[in-house]
Every structure is written in structure tokens, then in C-alpha cells.
Amino acid sequence: MNKFMKLAINEAVNGIENNDGGPFGAVIVKDGKVIAKAHNCVLKNKDATCHGEMQAIRKASKKLGTFDLSGCEIYTTGYPCPMCSGAILWANIEKVYFGCDMQDAQKLGFRDKQFQEELSAKPNNIFQVDRQDCLKVYERYKQLKNKADYWFKKLAITPFAYFTNLTKHITQN
Numbered sequence: 001m002n003k004f005m006k007l008a009i010n011e012a013v014n015g016i017e018n019n020d021g022g023p024f025g026a027v028i029v030k031d032g033k034v035i036a037k038a039h040n041c042v043l044k045n046k047d048a049t050c051h052g053e054m055q056a057i058r059k060a061s062k063k064l065g066t067f068d069l070s071g072c073e074i075y076t077t078g079y080p081c082p083m084c085s086g087a088i089l090w091a092n093i094e095k096v097y098f099g100c101d102m103q104d105a106q107k108l109g110f111r112d113k114q115f116q117e118e119l120s121a122k123p124n125n126i127f128q129v130d131r132q133d134c135l136k137v138y139e140r141y142k143q144l145k146n147k148a149d150y151w152f153k154k155l156a157i158t159p160f161a162y163f164t165n166l167t168k169h170i171t172q173n
């Protein structure tokens with residue numbers, strides 16, 4: 001077994017034994033070294049965003065002192081949900097290794113697959129309001145000097161292709 005996936009599984013087991021949340025653990029690795037280990041704490045923290053990957057990203061960012069986790073890889077017991085997939089992209093994490101897929105999670109009653117499908121369809125519960133007023137804040141931001149450059153790390157592929165590539169990667173291991 002992959003040693004990092006083993007750590008992610010241990011996290012997931014800790015999580016379910018303590019009733020912290022679902023059976024999901026995640027480990028972030030950089031240059032072969034473990035930066036952060038975490039598990040789902042949705043129930044413990046009473047916070048829907050505390051998925052294993054999100055927890056691991058928060059810990060890793062705190063440890064490295066930056067939101068930018070370029071050069072990092074994440075090992076997760078379950079395929080990242082849309083929220084975590086987004087966070088992985090925002091954090092510039094370069095590779096994802098997952099154990100169970102969305103169908104496996106669905107069998108336990110988790111809605112990852114449903115959300116993925118809903119997000120790829122045109123949502124009917126999102127409404128645009130006061131764009132011009134919101135644009136003024138964007139404009140003000142644009143004028144700021146010394147603002148953070150979020151574009152320094154660009155993925156050459158779209159998120160979907162990104163995850164398709166990752167899927168391929170893990171099946172080769």
C-alpha cells in the first residue's frame with residue numbers, strides 16, 4: 001500500500017472512531033515529506049466546509065505560511081467533491097491521489113456525485129444582482145498597488161482535464 005494513502009486511511013479511521021465526520025482522510029506531501037494530515041471534521045466542528053481535504057489544506061497553508069501549495073500533492077481516501085476540487089485548484093496543489101470514487105461515496109449516502117452533476121448543469125438557483133455596484137469594488141481592487149498575484153501559477157489544463165489526468169495517474173500506480 002502507498003505509505004501516504006495509508007496515513008490518509010489512518011486519519012479517516014480516527015475520524016469515524018471519534019465521530020468527527022465521514023470516513024475521509026487526507027494527507028498533503030511536498031518533496032516526499034508529509035506537510036499535513038487531517039480528516040473530515042464536519043460533525044465535530046459543526047461546519048460543512050471541514051472536509052478532509054479542506055482541513056489538510058488549511059493545516060498545510062498554516063504550516064508553510066502561504067496559501068500557495070505549489071509542489072504539493074494530496075492523498076485522499078475519497079475522490080474530491082466539487083468544493084475540495086476547487087480548493088485544490090486555488091491552492092495550486094499539483095497532483096491528487098484518491099482511493100474511493102464518487103460512486104463509492106454515493107453508496108454511503110454522500111452527495112458528491114449529485115453535486116458534481118448539478119454544478120455541471122446550468123443552476124437555477126443563482127441570480128445576478130447589482131453587477132455594476134459589485135464591479136466598482138473590482139475596479140478599486142484593480143487600482144491597488146502591491147496586490148497579490150494569484151496568476152503566477154497557471155495550470156495548462158482545465159480542471160476537468162486536470163482530474164482526468166490525475167485519475168489516469170493513480171491507475172498507473
Ligand SMILES: [Zn+2]
Nearest residue numbers: 051081083084
Ligand atoms: Zn470535499
